[in-house]
Amino acid sequence: MAFGRRCPYGARVIDVALRPADLRPAEVAVVIDVLRATSTATQALSAGYGRVMCAETLALALELRAPGRVVAGERNGTKPPGFDQGNSPAEAAERRGDEFVLATTNGAPTIVAAAGLAPRVVLACLLNLDAVIRAVSSHSQADVQIVCSGTDGAAALEDVYVAGRLSAALAGERTDAALVAEAVVRGFPTAFDALAASRDAARLRAVDLGADIAACAVESVLDIVPTVIAAGGGVATVTAGGSSDADSGAQLGDTVRV
């Protein structure tokens, strides 16, 4: 494992990509799409799905259809034609198959993109906040980029908020983008307030999915660190790494390119 190698800056760097275009090579990428892709993926793995296959496009997700696979995702917040279910963590919490295919507008493509730039990619949200902090902290020398999936390429307030929560809990030298995210955290009394103030929350309320906002604002109830184990062809395969497993390094191994 080269996980412990020091970053080129001479000290461990904690950086935040405020939007996917800021993605850069890093030893560890922590991808956030708290409303809702990474919340849903975390919930699916917690429900017992063996893997979550994040697909860059709706078409790719439909191509992955197979017995035992549940095809989930959204366009404009709602379930696309031909899909089994939407992108709600509440739906993902009910296991209906062995594997979970997920195609979303922002989170899924960002996870795939991050897997192309970082050897280790984990998925974070509020549901698994403490588990991700423990897993990343256990590798205290690794250069980390926390990646906000954003919305249609632009910064999404709720992802920057969660990035700030993670950044503030990790030791290392912060970039200004990380300091921006940490200041955003101090600017809201609660996680729910930050999530609810976002445009994505407004969009969810507009399609009667407002209940998902509160569901995604619950903190550190799942001991799951979704970890990309293989990526290629527009699909990133994610399995559950508990934070205690991650301490052994087993769950934060290098991604296999396929």
Added chain:
Amino acid sequence: MAFGRRCPYGARVIDVALRPADLRPAEVAVVIDVLRATSTATQALSAGYGRVMCAETLALALELRAPGRVVAGERNGTKPPGFDQGNSPAEAAERRGDEFVLATTNGAPTIVAAAGLAPRVVLACLLNLDAVIRAVSSHSQADVQIVCSGTDGAAALEDVYVAGRLSAALAGERTDAALVAEAVVRGFPTAFDALAASRDAARLRAVDLGADIAACAVESVLDIVPTVIAAGGGVATVTAGGSSDADSGAQLGDTVRV
């Protein structure tokens, strides 16, 4: 004047470019490089220089040398070879000629880039915060993008802070990037705290220019709204618009392309 025309979103939008790569067409661009280019340009116009010519490169600035022109700027924070002075607002406050040429790493190129995308470009910092708010508010229908010059393409904490101060004072529908900037403001007790926490502040202290941080953190002492009046060939020419002049629309007229 088409200044009052409504933006394509149907309501006035207040957006923030957290870094120059987020620049997009807008009716009004408000460019910030509080440490230090826009502070220095504002101070120069306040000192009585008739115009500030922002140059994209050091070479362009040197080509603009002429009798009565003071050539100022920085690379890595300090005065480049052949320049008359650095990028300190304190130096700019002493008038030594009729026109001020300014070439800096982040602010000057961002001002030139903004002038290529927005018909009206003004320069903001803390020194002229209230004057800029009054000038932009007087055109209450215009779509506004507040542009953070950042550092080497990445977000700079101090610029995002000032963007948040402006955004919070303007009426309109906010993008999530604007909400991020406003939350950053709530995350710091004072402007000085935000500026001093940035990497750019650390760089200034490292080259013994730490006094500039406090000088740039002084709020609303100059009634100057630096406004781009012409741009082309890598140079943007800026003159002083007082906020009362701006109310007449005279100082926020369309930029002339040259």
